[in-house]
Amino acid sequence: MAKQYSTVNNAPDGSDADSIERILTILDQNTSYEGSQEILGPTSASSTLKEAKEICSESPSSQPSKWAWSFISSTSSSSKRGSVVRSVGRKVSFKLSPWTSEILSLGLGIGALTGIIALLAHFNGQALPNWPYDITLNTLIALMATIVNAGIAVSLQSGLSQLKWIGFKSGRRPLADFETFDEASRGSRGAFKLLATARGGLTLVSVFGSLGAIIAIVSLALGPFAQQIIEYRMRTVAHPGLANTPRALNYSGALPGDSSSTGYVPILPMKSAVYNGLFAENNKPAATLPFACPTGNCTWPTYDTLAVCSECIEISSVMERYCGPDDTDGGHQNLGSCGWKVPQGAVLNSSADVFSMTPFFPFSQGDMPYATIMKLVFMGTESQTVASVLNPWALQCSLSFCVQTLSSSVVNGSLIEDVTDIVYNSTVVDMSSSELIFDSNSNNATTEYPVYINTPSSLPYQVSMGAKLALAGWFSTLFRAGSATRSASSFNRTISSTNPDAVAVNLTVGISSGETFFDTDIVTAFYWNYYQYPSGIPLLLSDLATSMTVAFRSFTGAKGVAGMAENVESYVHVRWAFLTLPLVVVGGAALFLGCVVWRTKVVESKVWKGSALAMLSCGLDRELRRSFMGTEDMNRVRKLARGANVRLDEDDDGIWLRE
Numbered sequence: 001m002a003k004q005y006s007t008v009n010n011a012p013d014g015s016d017a018d019s020i021e022r023i024l025t026i027l028d029q030n031t032s033y034e035g036s037q038e039i040l041g042p043t044s045a046s047s048t049l050k051e052a053k054e055i056c057s058e059s060p061s062s063q064p065s066k067w068a069w070s071f072i073s074s075t076s077s078s079s080k081r082g083s084v085v086r087s088v089g090r091k092v093s094f095k096l097s098p099w100t101s102e103i104l105s106l107g108l109g110i111g112a113l114t115g116i117i118a119l120l121a122h123f124n125g126q127a128l129p130n131w132p133y134d135i136t137l138n139t140l141i142a143l144m145a146t147i148v149n150a151g152i153a154v155s156l157q158s159g160l161s162q163l164k165w166i167g168f169k170s171g172r173r174p175l176a177d178f179e180t181f182d183e184a185s186r187g188s189r190g191a192f193k194l195l196a197t198a199r200g201g202l203t204l205v206s207v208f209g210s211l212g213a214i215i216a217i218v219s220l221a222l223g224p225f226a227q228q229i230i231e232y233r234m235r236t237v238a239h240p241g242l243a244n245t246p247r248a249l250n251y252s253g254a255l256p257g258d259s260s261s262t263g264y265v266p267i268l269p270m271k272s273a274v275y276n277g278l279f280a281e282n283n284k285p286a287a288t289l290p291f292a293c294p295t296g297n298c299t300w301p302t303y304d305t306l307a308v309c310s311e312c313i314e315i316s317s318v319m320e321r322y323c324g325p326d327d328t329d330g331g332h333q334n335l336g337s338c339g340w341k342v343p344q345g346a347v348l349n350s351s352a353d354v355f356s357m358t359p360f361f362p363f364s365q366g367d368m369p370y371a372t373i374m375k376l377v378f379m380g381t382e383s384q385t386v387a388s389v390l391n392p393w394a395l396q397c398s399l400s401f402c403v404q405t406l407s408s409s410v411v412n413g414s415l416i417e418d419v420t421d422i423v424y425n426s427t428v429v430d431m432s433s434s435e436l437i438f439d440s441n442s443n444n445a446t447t448e449y450p451v452y453i454n455t456p457s458s459l460p461y462q463v464s465m466g467a468k469l470a471l472a473g474w475f476s477t478l479f480r481a482g483s484a485t486r487s488a489s490s491f492n493r494t495i496s497s498t499n500p501d502a503v504a505v506n507l508t509v510g511i512s513s514g515e516t517f518f519d520t521d522i523v524t525a526f527y528w529n530y531y532q533y534p535s536g537i538p539l540l541l542s543d544l545a546t547s548m549t550v551a552f553r554s555f556t557g558a559k560g561v562a563g564m565a566e567n568v569e570s571y572v573h574v575r576w577a578f579l580t581l582p583l584v585v586v587g588g589a590a591l592f593l594g595c596v597v598w599r600t601k602v603v604e605s606k607v608w609k610g611s612a613l614a615m616l617s618c619g620l621d622r623e624l625r626r627s628f629m630g631t632e633d634m635n636r637v638r639k640l641a642r643g644a645n646v647r648l649d650e651d652d653d654g655i656w657l658r659e
Helices: 014-029 041-056 065-078 098-121 136-170 176-183 186-198 206-226 266-277 465-478 521-532 537-553 576-605 612-615 622-626 634-643
Strands: 037-039 084-086 230-249 254-256 263-267 297-299 303-314 320-322 339-341 353-360 372-380 390-411 413-421 435-437 445-446 451-455 458-463 482-485 503-509 512-518 559-574 645-651 654-658
Touching: 014 098, 014 176, 014 622, 041 458, 098 136, 098 266, 098 559, 098 576, 136 176, 136 206, 136 576, 176 186, 176 206, 186 612, 206 576, 230 297, 230 303, 230 390, 230 537, 254 465, 263 465, 266 521, 266 537, 303 537, 353 521, 353 612, 372 465, 390 451, 390 537, 413 451, 482 521, 503 521, 521 537
Parallel strands: none
Antiparallel strands: 037 084, 230 559, 254 263, 297 390, 297 559, 303 390, 320 339, 353 372, 353 482, 372 390, 390 413, 435 445, 451 458, 482 512, 503 512, 645 654
């Protein structure tokens, strides 16, 4: 490095020149032409000057020249003031304190990203959290993503700002790069510009600048990608034991009553269930079942319950013409006015009777299975589908006590029950004897004849004898024989006290239309169902049986069956692939900051980053300033800056950008 000095009084003579040459050699041993800089301590500086003075003392002249002593004094004063002395091959101390804010900000961003990952791992597969003030998981993720973005933004801005000082410290480059890097540190527009202009060629500064610009641009998508990590899906969640439905083990609902032919009458809830099954016509006979399903969707394991079952069989093939004593014309039978009959004993009196119902109840001598409640034989002369066509038909239906195996479920609040198995008791019992009999089920001798129905999986299901007799006595009145007639003579009949339930209406249902006389409301109900529905009569008997079964299951003594309540809930599903971009952005920001800090240390650049004061204190040399003087057009200034290749240089007068 060239040493400059001014002449003091006169120029040095030959001996002084030799001494100065030796002093310069000593000083050169303690300086570096382009190496690392370090402020020498008092000991190092004084030892260097002491050696220089000894050389002056060895001068041939008795007194060193004023010129030599002036040189030494100026050097001594400079050392005392802490002048920069360059040392070759010595380590330069480096501190991270200027990067504290960037490191802390980056740490904050990394911490926020770690928090996002921990939050996602915790709630992945979990139900949607219910937080106060309607705060959602997405809101929290968005907030933490904003913290991540803010944290890495500080390191990106400082790093890109520092690169301009590193670049000019490393070597000559266009002065316009100063503005390019400065703009890149301020936002995405400047980052795009830095990438587009590819400042610096294939130098490390250019590579680091491109890395920082790419990260700054990609970080714009960090928020949207963070929002895409969470997906809300639906699933069914089961709650064991939360649902409940009743099943009946026995039925004994009966009251003594002299008005009944059997001495017992049914309790009112059972009568209500029968009327509901016959007349509600809502196809929901089980709607009154007191089940519990708080979620509106429940399932139960299959279970058994005491029930009433209905069964219908077609017997049209055994129908025969029936002519009564009045159906004669001159001693000959008038087949046009004759009716129909079946071997069971049911009779359709004449051709004018288009529909009839005949009940049969078990005799005490045991002519039917003991579990049978009643049998009904229905007969008619009209088709369900074609009007005014003779089509005799007959149907036998029965109601019996039974045990049903049910598969129950509730879907959207509606109960659905499917019968998967039925067990009957076909035993025929003779109740005409008053002798004591041994009841194997109760291990007692009794004159009572309860109905027992045994199943392989549980104890016997029982219907008391009083309950059975009560239904038989009431049904014999309710389901008494009756018909529907369309003859003018029948329609004009007066409803008398002997037939108070008769109904005369002008009825249109299905293909049936016209003035019709019905003996009872029950006949009217079955007639209506026959023409209204394809399997109308079996359907009505099924509704009646189901309604009675629901009554069994609703009375005191019914046992609950625990089931599974199900509800559909929203849950959190984490799509981890969308976390790739935030991880890459944060990792890239950390790598970028590390590279900038490392390069700052290598080139021994000042850590000025984006400081405006540093820009003001670092000036252009005189010739470079002269080239910009008088230029007010910024485009002209930028053009001149692109053509001016400068580097950052330091001397005793300050820090300059020199060509």
